[in-house]
Every structure is written in structure tokens, then in C-alpha cells.
Amino acid sequence: MVSQLVERIRQKDQRAMSQFYQMYVKELSSVCYRYVPSRSDAKDVLQNSFVKIFTLIPTLDYHSEEALWGWMKRIVVNESLVYLREKKRLLFVVQTTEDVEQTDDPEPQTERISSEELHQLISELPDGYRTVVNLYVFEEYSHKQIAELLGIKENTSASQFYYAKRLLGKRIKDLINGKR
Amino acid sequence: MDPPPGLWDDICKQMGLSPEPVRKPATTKRLYWAAAAAVLALVGFFVFQNGNDSEQPQQANAVSQQSISGQSPSQQPVSQQLAETSPMEQESQAKAPLLALARHQAPDVKGETETKEEVLPESDSSAETLQTPDESKQTFADSHQTPDESQETSAEPRQTENFALRAESLDNLPIAESNDVQAQNKWSLGLNASGGLLAVSNSVRTDDVNGLHNFYEGAEAGYPANMASHERYVPKHHLPVRFGLSVQFQLNNRLALHSGISYTYLYSEFNNRYFGNSYDQKLHYLGIPLGMTWQLWSVRRFRFYLSAGAMLEKCVRTNLEGSEKPWQWSVDGAAGVEYGFTRQLGFYLQPSLGYYFDDGTSLEHYYSKHPWAPSIEFGLRLHLNE
Numbered sequence: 001m002v003s004q005l006v007e008r009i010r011q012k013d014q015r016a017m018s019q020f021y022q023m024y025v026k027e028l029s030s031v032c033y034r035y036v037p038s039r040s041d042a043k044d045v046l047q048n049s050f051v052k053i054f055t056l057i058p059t060l061d062y063h064s065e066e067a068l069w070g071w072m073k074r075i076v077v078n079e080s081l082v083y084l085r086e087k088k089r090l091l092f093v094v095q096t097t098e099d100v101e102q103t104d105d106p107e108p109q110t111e112r113i114s115s116e117e118l119h120q121l122i123s124e125l126p127d128g129y130r131t132v133v134n135l136y137v138f139e140e141y142s143h144k145q146i147a148e149l150l151g152i153k154e155n156t157s158a159s160q161f162y163y164a165k166r167l168l169g170k171r172i173k174d175l176i177n178g179k180r
Numbered sequence: 181m182d183p184p185p186g187l188w189d190d191i192c193k194q195m196g197l198s199p200e201p202v203r204k205p206a207t208t209k210r211l212y213w214a215a216a217a218a219v220l221a222l223v224g225f226f227v228f229q230n231g232n233d234s235e236q237p238q239q240a241n242a243v244s245q246q247s248i249s250g251q252s253p254s255q256q257p258v259s260q261q262l263a264e265t266s267p268m269e270q271e272s273q274a275k276a277p278l279l280a281l282a283r284h285q286a287p288d289v290k291g292e293t294e295t296k297e298e299v300l301p302e303s304d305s306s307a308e309t310l311q312t313p314d315e316s317k318q319t320f321a322d323s324h325q326t327p328d329e330s331q332e333t334s335a336e337p338r339q340t341e342n343f344a345l346r347a348e349s350l351d352n353l354p355i356a357e358s359n360d361v362q363a364q365n366k367w368s369l370g371l372n373a374s375g376g377l378l379a380v381s382n383s384v385r386t387d388d389v390n391g392l393h394n395f396y397e398g399a400e401a402g403y404p405a406n407m408a409s410h411e412r413y414v415p416k417h418h419l420p421v422r423f424g425l426s427v428q429f430q431l432n433n434r435l436a437l438h439s440g441i442s443y444t445y446l447y448s449e450f451n452n453r454y455f456g457n458s459y460d461q462k463l464h465y466l467g468i469p470l471g472m473t474w475q476l477w478s479v480r481r482f483r484f485y486l487s488a489g490a491m492l493e494k495c496v497r498t499n500l501e502g503s504e505k506p507w508q509w510s511v512d513g514a515a516g517v518e519y520g521f522t523r524q525l526g527f528y529l530q531p532s533l534g535y536y537f538d539d540g541t542s543l544e545h546y547y548s549k550h551p552w553a554p555s556i557e558f559g560l561r562l563h564l565n566e
Binding site: 026030039040043051054055111119 | 183188194198452459
């Protein structure tokens with residue numbers, strides 16, 4: 001199935017490539033949008049990612065679809081980070097201008113909103129917050145790994161995540177209240 | 181989420197490929213569905229046609245026809261029709277599983293309730309809760325109880341609080357007449373409580389592997405995913421608590437048949453690994469056990485016995501909106517000891533091991549995590565034949 005597709009891609013079968021693209025483009029786009037919310041910017045990142053994927057597949061040792069998916073995702077994440085770094089969008093500051101009160105309920109009530117709403121809220125976070133949240137929650141890196149990846153201190157990663165949670169919590173609350 | 185428009189063209193340009201119009205996989209999918217629907221319709225038509233012939237009960241594959249009464253006369257002789265339709269039947273069994281299953285289950289369920297009605301001519305259908313031995317002595321005189329030996333759960337010290345609270349509600353329940361039980365002098369009634377024994381320890385590591393897949397399938401595809409798998413909730417399942425009424429019918433000196441009614445409460449907490457919030461899941465089940473007890477020996481006031489049985493439970497209430505309410509099958513084996521205060525009244529303790537079958541839903545609870553569930557049950561039995 002997928003392994004056959006991969007084999008055909010190795011042989012430069014164009015139909016196979018377009019079929020492969022159709023299979024995974026939606027999910028990989030979702031990954032990219034989390035890091036690069038702008039659709040036009042994301043297009044560049046995805047283009048680079050797919051070109052890389054198709055170029056590197058011949059060198060890949062295919063084990064399972066899950067492993068392949070993980071590999072493709074990492075490519076998209078890396079390309080996204082490269083892009084953000086180049087555009088100087090990775091500023092890891094605490095957004096003190098945000099009106100985040102000291103609430104007694106600091107944890108975001110993520111179960112009360114839909115998956116798409118959560119995605120939307122995450123994409124609206126400031127770049128530094130958003131990147132750390134994505135890497136920690138979705139890609140499941142540790143703060144130590146995130147620090148290495150982004151060239152920041154482990155402490156910075158942890159505090160970015162903490163402030164991101166607070167901001168997210170407030171945004172979710174507003175959304176829930178707005179619904180009523 | 182939808183990819184940015186024109187992405188494929190740009191990829192082709194960069195790689196020097198010729199951009200072909202890509203046939204949408206949705207079209208091929210639709211074709212498959214249409215084909216499947218057509219096959220199902222065709223097969224269903226044949227099944228229905230043959231189902232109208234009521235002379236095919238012997239065939240194992242013709243189970244689906246048993247509940248259909250034959251109306252239209254068949255032109256062909258029955259045997260020929262049997263031969264012709266058996267491959268079709270098998271096909272229909274394979275390809276219309278829901279259809280066959282629905283028809284198959286109807287007679288089964290009916291049959292089961294009938295058996296139970298034989299065994300429990302005067303069963304009290306209200307699920308009551310256990311009180312401590314002192315309190316229950318009073319209510320014993322007033323109300324029906326049934327010994328339930330197929331229910332395995334353990335009583336924990338903290339449950340005595342619950343008993344005190346629920347003793348009040350017991351007063352409000354209709355009290356059955358104890359003089360209903362006459363002609364039969366082989367009956368015993370019982371009241372019991374039980375709790376799970378195996379504590380649940382959650383390893384976050386193992387959750388990672390499974391949660392990862394669910395997480396991506398839900399979140400990345402952009403579909404409205406189940407928040408639990410999406411958000412990486414770590415479950416904490418509390419030990420199940422069960423209360424029941426039971427009835428027992430002595431077949432001979434050693435063997436007895438038992439059944440009853442039970443109420444089980446499953447409580448779980450789900451903690452979000454990343455965001456720290458949590459939510460509760462409360463499941464309420466009502467069940468009917470059925471089993472056999474074999475008395476091993478008795479010494480002075482003590483009786484030792486073994487018990488085995490099965491139980492069917494249904495989740496009747498849940499606190500989560502829109503959640504599934506599954507059926508739950510289980511089997512169990514137990515060893516017990518009963519101490520007779522008087523010739524009629526006994527107190528028993530019964531540790532047991534149960535196996536809880538997969539309920540076929542995505543619901544997570546104690547039994548889905550621990551299909552092999554040990555428990556301990558205790559209760560009171562009133563022997564009407566002594």
C-alpha cells in the first residue's frame with residue numbers, strides 16, 4: 001500500500017508522487033499552519049517540505065506508515081522553524097502587554113471548546129508562545145529539546161509555555177463566555 | 181485543513197514535473213461506497229427473499245431468518261433453495277453483519293429475560309444499597325433481599341460512609357412483602373456490596389504510544405476530534421463499587437442457581453497532561469447476574485462454597501453528554517464463606533476474579549483498562565428453607 005507508493009516514488013513515478021501528495025497534504029498543512037498561520041507563508045514552507053520529502057524518500061529505509069508520517073512531520077516542523085527564524089519571528093518575550101489577570105483558575109479549559117477552535121486560538125498566540133506550545137504539546141518535545149532546537153534556555157521554554165497557557169486560558173474563557 | 185491553493189503546481193515547477201490534473205481520491209472513494217451499497221442492496225434483497233421461507237431453521241447460517249415469519253410462497257423446493265442460498269447466506273452474513281446481528285440478537289435477548297423470570301418469580305427489581313450489618317438486620321425483616329454470588333467487588337473502609345447516607349434512601353423504596361415467598365422452600369435472598377481490589381496505576385509513558393496516533397489523526401486532520409485523545413488526557417480509574425439484590429434457588433444438596441440485580445458505579449478522572457485541567461466521568465450500570473454455586477463443606481456455623489457465573493450489565497446513566505452507554509458482559513469465579521448467625525440468616529464474604537469483555541466502544545473505564553478484575557463481595561443471606 002503505502003510501501004508500494006514509496007517504491008514507485010523511488011522510481012520517479014509521477015502519478016505516485018501526486019497520489020502521495022493527495023494522501024498527506026491536508027494533515028501536513030495542518031501541522032504547518034500551527035507554526036506559520038499565514039496561508040501564503042505556509043505555502044512556501046510546504047513547498048520546500050514536499051520537495052525535500054520527495055528528494056529524500058529514495059534514501060529512506062521504509063519501516064511503517066507511522067514512522068514515515070513522523071519523519072514527514074519533522075521535516076515540516078523543521079522547515080517551519082527555519083522559516084520563522086529567517087523572518088525573525090521567534091521572539092521569546094513575555095507578553096506583559098496582554099491583559100492577563102491573576103485568576104484563581106489558571107488552567108485552560110481545553111475540553112470545553114472544539115478542536116478547530118483550539119487550533120484557531122493557538123494560531124493567534126504570539127510567535128514565541130505559539131512555537132513552544134506546538135513543540136511541547138503537539139510534537140511532544142521536552143523543554144530541554146525545545147531549548148536546543150530553538151537556541152534558547154530551557155527555562156525560557158518552560159516560562160514561555162506557562163505564559164502561553166495563561167493566555168490561552170483567558171482566550172478560551174472569553175470564547176466560552178461569548179458563546180453564552 | 182485545506183492546503184494552500186496552487187501548492188501542487190509550485191511543487192511540480194520546482195521539481196521539474198509536469199503538473200497532471202490529480203484525480204481526487206474522494207471520487208474513487210465515492211465509487212467504492214456506491215459499489216458497496218449496491219452489493220449490500222443486492223445481497224439484502226436475496227436474504228430477504230429467502231428469509232420468507234420459514235423452513236430453514238436448521239441451517240446455522242440462516243440464523244438471520246429465524247425472526248422473520250414466512251409469508252410469500254416459494255416456487256422452488258425447500259432443499260434446492262437451501263443449497264442455492266447457503267453461499268448467499270454466508271455472503272450476507274459477511275457483508276451485512278449489522279442486519280444479521282440485529283435479527284440474531286432479538287431472539288437471544290428475549291430468551292434470556294424469560295429464563296430470568298423463571299428463576300425470580302418474586303424478585304424485587306429495585307436496586308438497593310447495602311447497609312452495615314446492624315442496620316440491615318432491621319430492614320431484612322421488612323424487605324426482600326436476594327443473595328448475589330456472581331458479583332465480585334470489594335468493600336473498602338470508606339464505603340461505610342456511603343452506606344450510612346444511602347440507608348436513608350432505602351427507607352423511601354417500596355418494601356416488598358416477605359410473605360410472598362411461600363410455596364418454595366428452597367429459596368434464599370441476599371443483599372450485598374462489593375468493590376474492586378486492583379488499584380489502577382497510570383503510566384504516562386504507555387499512554388504516549390497510543391495517544392500519539394489518536395492525537396494526530398484527530399488534531400492534524402482538522403476534524404472535530406474527541407477532545408480526550410486530542411488533548412492527551414491521562415485517566416485515573418477509581419475502583420468500581422457495586423450493590424445488589426440476589427436470589428438463590430437450591431437445586432440439590434450442593435448445587436444452587438443464583439441470579440439477581442446489581443447496580444455498579446464506575447468513576448474516572450481524566451487529567452490533561454499539558455494544561456493541567458481535568459474532568460470526571462461517572463458511569464452507572466444496572467446488571468443481571470446468573471450463575472451456579474457449589475457448596476463444598478460446612479463446619480459448625482460456617483459454609484464454604486464455590487461460585488461461577490456471568491453477568492450482563494447496561495450503562496443506564498452517564499454524566500458526560502453524548503457519551504455512549506454500552507452493554508457490558510462479564511464472567512467470574514469466586515470462593516466464599518458464610519457464617520450463619522441463625523439458621524436462616526447468614527453473613528458472607530466472597531473474594532472473586534472476574535473477566536470483563538471489551539464493550540466495543542471507545543469509552544475508557546476501569547473495566548476497559550483492567551478486564552481481569554479481582555474484587556471482594558460481602559453481604560447477608562436469608563435462607564427461607566431452614
